[in-house]
Amino acid sequence: MPDVSVRLASSADRAVVERLWLMFRHDLSEFDGVLPNADGTFRGERLHTAFSDDPDWAPYLFTSGDGSPAGFAFVRNLTAATRVLNSFFVVRGARRAGTGLRAVQEIVARHPGPWEIAFQDANTAAVRFWRRVATEIAGDAWTEERRAVPGRPELPPDVWISFDSSAA
Numbered sequence: 001m002p003d004v005s006v007r008l009a010s011s012a013d014r015a016v017v018e019r020l021w022l023m024f025r026h027d028l029s030e031f032d033g034v035l036p037n038a039d040g041t042f043r044g045e046r047l048h049t050a051f052s053d054d055p056d057w058a059p060y061l062f063t064s065g066d067g068s069p070a071g072f073a074f075v076r077n078l079t080a081a082t083r084v085l086n087s088f089f090v091v092r093g094a095r096r097a098g099t100g101l102r103a104v105q106e107i108v109a110r111h112p113g114p115w116e117i118a119f120q121d122a123n124t125a126a127v128r129f130w131r132r133v134a135t136e137i138a139g140d141a142w143t144e145e146r147r148a149v150p151g152r153p154e155l156p157p158d159v160w161i162s163f164d165s166s167a168a
Contacts, residue, residue, distance in 0.1 A: 003064065003065030004062055004063070004064060004065070004070055004094075004099050004102050004103060005062065005063045005064075005065075006060055006061075006062050006102075006103050006106040006107060007060065007061060007063075008058060008059070008060060008061075009050075009051070009059040009060060009061040009072065011051065013059075013061050014051050016061065016069050017047070017051075017059060017061060017072050018047065019069075020069060020071065020072050020089055020091070021047050021072070021087075021089075022040075023089065023091065024072075024087065024089035025043075027089070046074055046086055046087055047074075047087075049076075050074040050076075050086075050087075055078065055079055056076055056077055056078050056079050056080070057074065057075065057076050057078065057086075058074070058075045058078060059072065059073075059074050060072060060073045060074075060075070060103070060107055062090070062094075062099065062103045064094060064099075069091065070090060070091050070094040070099055070103075071088070071089050071090035071091055071094065071099065071100070071103060072087070072088075072089055073085060073086075073087065073088045073089070073103065073104075073107055074086040074087040074088075075107060075111065078111065081113070081114060082113070082114040082115065082116055082162075083111050083113065083114070083115050083116070084115070084116050084117070084118075085104070085107070085115065085116075085117040088100070088103075088104070088117075090103070100129060100133075101129075101132070101133060101136060104133050104137070105133075105136070105137065108137055108165045109165070111165075112165050112166040113164060113165060113166050114162065114163070114164045114165075115162065115163055115164070115165060116160055116161070116162050117130055117133075117134075117160070117161045118147075118158040118159065118160050118161075119158065119159050119161075120156070120158060120159065121146075121156065121159055122156070127159070130159075130161050131144070131161070133161075134161045134163050137163060137165055138163035138164065138165065141163060141164070142161055142162060142163035143161070143162045143163075144159060144160070144161050144162075145159075145160050145162075146158070146159055146160070147160050
C-alpha cells in the first residue's frame with residue numbers, strides 16, 4: 001500500500017481542496033457533460049457545505065508521503081443511520097497505486113456502520129474501483145442498485161453501492 005495520510009480537512013486546507021475540486025469536476029464532466037461556469041469554476045455547493053459547520057458533513061484530505069495533495073472525500077449523513085461518501089477524488093498521478101482504496105478504508109473505519117456510495121455506469125474505472133472497495137470492506141455482503149438522479153430526469157440513473165462496515 002502507498003504511503004498516504006488521510007485527515008479531516010481544516011479551514012486552512014480549503015484552498016487546496018478547492019483546487020482539487022476543480023480537477024474532480026473536470027474529470028466528471030466527461031460523464032455528465034457539465035461545462036465550467038464563465039469564470040472557469042464549477043458548481044461548488046457540496047464543497048461549501050462540506051466546509052461549513054454542518055455536523056452532518058466532513059471533508060477529508062489525502063496527502064502522499066511527501067505531503068503532496070493526493071485527493072479528497074466528502075462524507076455526509078454523519079448523524080444519520082447511513083453515511084454517504086458524497087464526493088471522492090484521487091489525483092491521476094496517485095491512481096491505481098492503492099491510494100484510493102486505502103483512503104476509503106480509513107474514512108469508513110472512522111465512521112463504522114452502513115454506507116452508500118454513488119457513481120455513474122459510464123465511468124468504467126469508477127465501476128471497477130467501487131466494486132473492489134465494497135468487496136475489500138464487506139466481502140460479498142454488499143448490494144448495488146440504480147437510482148434516478150433527483151431533479152435530473154435527463155441523466156441516466158446513478159449506481160449506488162451499499163454495505164455495512166461494522167458487519168464485515
